[in-house]
Amino acid sequence: MKQIENVSRRGFLKKLGISSTALVLGVQLPSMLTIPKALAGVAGTEKFAPNVYVQIGADNIVSIVVHRSEMGQGIRTSIPMIVADELGADWQKIAVVQGLGDKKYGSQNTDGSRSVRRFYQPLREAGASARMMLQQAAANQWQVDVNETSAVNNTIVHEKTGRALSFGSLVTAASMLTLPETSSLKLKAKADFNFIGKSDVALVDGEKIVTGATTYGFDVELDNMQYAVVARPPVLGAKVKSFDAEAAKAIAGVIAVVQLPDLTEPVVFKPLGGVAVIAKNTWAAIKGREALAIQWHESKHQSYNSDEYKKALAKSCDEPAKILRTKGDVSKALSEAKQVLNASYYVPELIHVPMEPPAAAAHFHDGVFDIWACTQTPQSAQASVAQSTGVAVEDVHINVTLLGGGFGRKSKPDFVVEAAILSKQLNVPIKVMWTREDEIQNGFYHAVSYQKLAAGLDSSGSVIAWQHHVAEPPIGSTFSKGADLIATEANLGLIDMPFDIANVSCAAGKAPAHTRIGWMRSVTNINHAFAIGSFVDEIAHAKGLDSKDHLLSMLGKDRKIDFSLENAEYGNYGETLEKFPVDTARMKAVIEKVSAMAKWGRKLPKGHGLGIAMHRSFVSYVACIVEVSENSDGKISVDDVWMAVDCGLAVNPERIRSQMEGAAIFALSYSFYSELTAKNGVIEQNNFDNYQIARFADAPTTHVEIIDSDAPPGGVGEPGVPPIAPAICNAIFNATGKRYRELPLKQYGIV
């Protein structure tokens, strides 16, 4: 039987090889609790509460714990780069260890584009304090001033005398020293970085990926493990009426049929209910599920029909129930305007479709759970399993596998709970796998949205009024039954509209949810940036101005915007405006940069068009220009995409570029193809043939440049997504004269 790499808590520590000859360090964050006992005993620093461990063994191997989930963003490479740089480590001597789910690490929620944003400084400090202790240990041995030593390639050197000691040989002595105070840490200067900001670091998992040797959630194999699929309600909240367990059990290989508890709203991260079929292999489980002949009770959510729902959203936009930002008097300004422009935008319900659907393997034994899952949030998985099964949180061990894509779906651990419930009930290790149909039809969806915008122009053509009304079912409905008004979604590209306009109003109408609403890569920035980025371009054309020049002029003077002065509660992605300002100068800089890259203003062949858009999200700034062309059949292709990104200091430029390339494709998918529709509460799409995403021939050439910056690192995984769709539609307008305000574009027959 194949052995999986990650092991449970006890095994984890054993694997780390904690011993008296190991130096273990932690980083203190204010929100953290205590160090695990086994480690505390070694470090002797119980007051320290790490979120990242650096362990250096006598064998000269530097083990770095990555406590965030790897889902393609490259965090298993970027975290070690940060730590190793400050430490002065030899990249060839680094072992990357995936951290278990444990609140002792601080937040492990790998979402919101914040792994580097939140942990850059603590990770540097972890590396620096380890390095300084090793330096001190060497200085003591040599009887020299510690300032005469330095760390290079896992070695402390004394340049004056040419003496050198390996990290490994200093472990015992360094372990006796007290940890330096944070205030005394000497961090490297940017010019001295060996890894941070460099593009030549190979992916930590690169070789394993190309040899098929990695372990994703779907790949976990345990001794005596059985395979399960679950028949879940086709309509949210529908309870099981009847099913034929015997027919399922008659399928060769089927071992058990288990009815799961019915769901009660709010859904939170609870399983949806339904009936599980457990078998000796996946194929038997799938065939068994087909034989169940399940009947379902009715659910109130079967009233959900996409066509009617769209009309209701449009109406709701006209009846705003919550004002989110007000500056000046928009109504008055619109009534006095020389010209008023109106436009409505629609983005359908969407789903993540990571190439690996959700999967989790659970083994309940001796009162504890050992669980392996492709989760973005091991701690909420832990808490959810504990809550659903009555097992204490500390007895739920969540091993994080690699994730075959996440995009927000795997932040919701319902699938982990399913595996736990089944393993506890059947007393065998169980792997629950979601098929593609399950993933599409029972997801946590990106909310469908309708938006109505109005702009008032005075006699000189200046925009004096901006009104933006939205209706979209809220993520809050997942956590609070019946919630029908957006909350934090407003922070994502709606109330932070940056144009310099005297009268502004942003408001939301009610929108009851009929499916589970979740967050998907860049979340409601998708809708809001599409509407704002398209509408500002429409205004430019109405005024007969160049799109780029107009965009720059709309941003006004260089300034840092405080939306609280305009009656808006702006969250700024959990960051302060002092550290991460909303800076129009940086917005203009990415626009200028991308314009130079794409040679904006150049003469284009017939049927070609350029489109531009800029959006700030997750405290980073991305401007993009898209070139499209129309062929003789009237079909549009996206040929090139240029992206300029200012994400503050670029820790791993190579992965920043890859994230931008991927973001362009992600956005191209929903711009061109992706759409979910509901009929009587049932999602009508179920696989890649009817829920399409971009394929090879759709892919443009994407050119990425990163603004050189010393600002604190911002988000990277999501900010590339929002500006792409408006840039595509703006480009199509320039190529064809046709303005498209509803996605996906396939409905118009142009792709």
Place this chain on the structure above:
Amino acid sequence: MITLTINGKAHQFNDDGDMPLLWALRDILKYTGTKYGCGKGLCGACTVHVDGQPIRACITPVSAVAKQKITTIEGLSKQGEHVVQQAWQALNVAQCGYCQSGQIMSAVALLERNAKPNDQDIELAMSGNICRCGTYQRIKQAIHHAADLATEVKGS
């Protein structure tokens, strides 16, 4: 009893002959490098070679490939030394990596029948493989790079 020859090794398979090769590989024989993505032959994550031809293991019954030569990602080079694996690593193609087994198997099959594919050849050969992370651009570069590497290897 069905004999499955995988990466040169013979395995006896005693289960349902209708079982798709994907689940036989993964669940029964523990070759987990071949991935599930759709179960309908729509995404290419499960691509393996049968007698050198790329096929979708998720829709190919075990009974259809008895006695044929099956090659999975594990059968290319365990050390990642195949030119395609080398090119993938050199260009840091992978993001999450999940679809890359299938992408690589499709790319290897392409290069075996067309040593110097152009962009259109690549788009056609790779059209059945989806990557949600959006690595298509690098895959294309990597296939060209692998073609160059193969030429160098032959020439040296």
